[in-house]
Amino acid sequence: MTAPAPAQPVQDAALIASGQTVVAIETQALQAMQARMGPEFAAACRALLACRGRVVCTGMGKSGHIATKIAATLASTGTPAFFMHPGEASHGDLGMVTDADVVLALSNSGETDEILAIVPALKRQGNVMVAMTGRPQSSLARLADLHLDVSVPAEACPLSLAPTSSTTAALVMGDALAVALMDARGFTAEDFARSHPAGSLGRRLLLHIRDVMHTGDDIPSVRADASATAALLEMTRKRLGMTAVVDADGVLQGVFTDGDLRRALDDEQTDLHNTPVSRLMGRSPKTLGADALAVEAAHLMEEHKISSLVVVDAGRRVVGALNIHDLLRARVV
Structure with a gap:
């Protein structure tokens, strides 16, 4: 009709x-x-x-x-x-x-x-x-x-x-x-997510950082006395746009990122082969624990305009790393 x-x-x-x-x-x-x-x-x-x-x-x-x-x-x-x-x-x-x-x-x-x-x-x-x-x-x-x-x-x-x-x-x-x-x-948000596991809400409320982070040999990591060149090579191999800088016990000391590298290259006095990465790294990196929700990592990245994070345990030992592409693949963002 x-x-x-x-x-x-x-x-x-x-x-x-x-x-x-x-x-x-x-x-x-x-x-x-x-x-x-x-x-x-x-x-x-x-x-x-x-x-x-x-x-x-x-x-x-x-x-x-x-x-x-x-x-x-x-x-x-x-x-x-x-x-x-x-x-x-x-x-x-x-x-x-x-x-x-x-x-x-x-x-x-x-x-x-x-x-x-x-x-x-x-x-x-x-x-x-x-x-x-x-x-x-x-x-x-x-x-x-x-x-x-x-x-x-x-x-x-x-x-x-x-x-x-x-x-x-x-x-x-x-x-x-x-x-x-x-x-x-x-009834909690987690309870709601359990009945919506395939939806975006379920992913946001159920997916933890440990589910998406890189672990073991896939973690970009160098010692604090390594050269900036060694840090650059580690970043290139692991392809996360950064590398963690740790001490002999694996405790996080800082993070060396693409941005730190660009600033070093702009300084003609910096010799990447002979400058320890500890002099160029950021000393207050943003971190999260493996049990945090993946959506918390997304919020932290957005808030601080960064694209990667180091994951640490209670003693600040590095246990993982992730970047924004890991969150995109997991459809958290």
């Missing part, structure tokens, strides 16, 4: 005003819902916290889309959850629900036939049911063990037909549940 063309050209100001009206109406709806949140919300949170199985989110139509998103948010924030289509549930998918599961049912009207049809079976099985509706006196609200009121003063749709404010309210209520449960469980 082809969308009808506007009867007359629409001015930008009218389009902007229409959008702003929607935001204002939905903001008011959320503020009204926020003011109503009280013991029922806490009780719903406790029911989900006590769940020994999973949270089964269900809904039809637009409510189904919102329920799918709520299930995904819960699952990624420490509360095992999945979406069940209520229409398919009556044709076998109820077998996915165990008696240890809690059901979170969404219906703005509270009268969705497909959901009401499966309530008796869920009740017989002993499932706790949390309903999220816009009508506290609806059938679903009355049948549920707990009810969350997501009613709105008005839909943002000018015809008051398309679910707009109501779906936003349900979505935000789902986020509120997920975040409250996160706080109650003490």
